Amino acid sequence: MADWATQALLDEARLSPKPGLVDARGSGAHQDLTLELMERSANSLTPVFQALAIAGWQRPADSALRQDVGRIGREGERLMMAATAGVNTHRGAIWALGLLVTAVAMQAGNATPGKSCQLAAQLAQLPDHASPKLFSKGLRATQRYQVPGAREEAQQGFPHVMQRALPQLWRSRSQGANEQAAQIDALMAVMTTLSDTCVLSRGGLPALKVMQLGAAEVLDAGGYQHPAGRAALATLEQRLLASNASPGGAADLLAAALFLDRATAR
Template sequence: MSALIARNADLPLADRLADLAVDALIDEADLSPKPALVDRRGSGAHRDLHLGLMHASALSLWPCFKQMAEAALEHGEVGQPLREALGRIGREGEAAMLATTGGVNTHRGAIWALGLLVAAVALEPESDDAQAIALRAARIALIHDRAVPPSDSHGAQVARRYGARGAREEAQLGFPAVIAHGLPQLARSRAAGAGEQNARLDALLAIMATLADTCVL
């Protein structure tokens, strides 16, 4: 069994993947110090976010991630039915998130990215190769969701204004900022003896140095 999902092996796979997704969101929020982002020091450049809200939002998404994993297990392959099931579940998860946060968008992008990755792992749980998982997620992301309602998010507006890739395009390319920059830097920093927090901060900065993030823009 993949080391990625071996923890609490007595739990159903979908529960374990949902646990990992929520843990990742909480770890990301807690990581400090992060430039201009919510962390243990404060709210950074955000006026409508704080650490407690990020934690509550992350916890509210556990059912969403579980259902996405279950959908991947049920459908068993990359295709239109799985893509549209994930889209429906993601929109329901976003509604639950907004109800928890009082309408503040804390994790819309994370629902998209982590939802794809959770589904990608559930499709082939014996494989823990990060690039293979990312490419499988990309195959799902490339499929058009016919049920998605028309919208013009802040991220989409900024992407048009600056010509930057948004979260959708980053996923469709297989998360290159993570695979080519973030994970290699994380491995290098760990190998050099950096503490885990510093290694993760190194990885974050490696991503930020190469990714034209629409939130930052």
């Protein structure tokens, strides 16, 4: 499970082209991130995911497990920051994937995507008494714009994973798309409706609207496997870069979907 989670982060980072995001072509809208840094960060988290899997194995979704998840997650953030010299590469992914790795382990080898998201939601709804009372950029964006963020996504059972990313991933594959195109389409599906706090923090509501409408245009054009879809993606990238916006929240949810696609049975 730890290897699957790490590989999901690596696959997301390497997937290209991704509008505004770090990929194999470059750093997108980011000045402080590179693909090599993202890969180093992802690999630093393997022992964290392993600890979460062990902690969750066959346990119920109760307060004791929630405290363990929070403690291990904070240790994961420390390891990530040490690996990246203080750059926040995967804090949101530690939250999403950490909950889902734990939820899959709770099912002891019989996990499904839906049940995993339900159990992750139950954990996310429980208080973490040791959580630091700090306001991240994402949390400030949720309060400023009155939109749901990463916390609410988890507490609601990851609707953008279950209703957007995974269905589109499977649909694109069934329609003959290769794995690169299917994963890009899944990312676009998330971006069509997500209130991505990374985009809001950088470009405000106008950039969010550009993201949502542009991603829908990619899918309406047939997705990345079609020339019109690739052209629409290039246009979306130009617009996001003009706003210095990067859909990092959507990228985290794509990684979560890729993990569940490997780790669970439909």
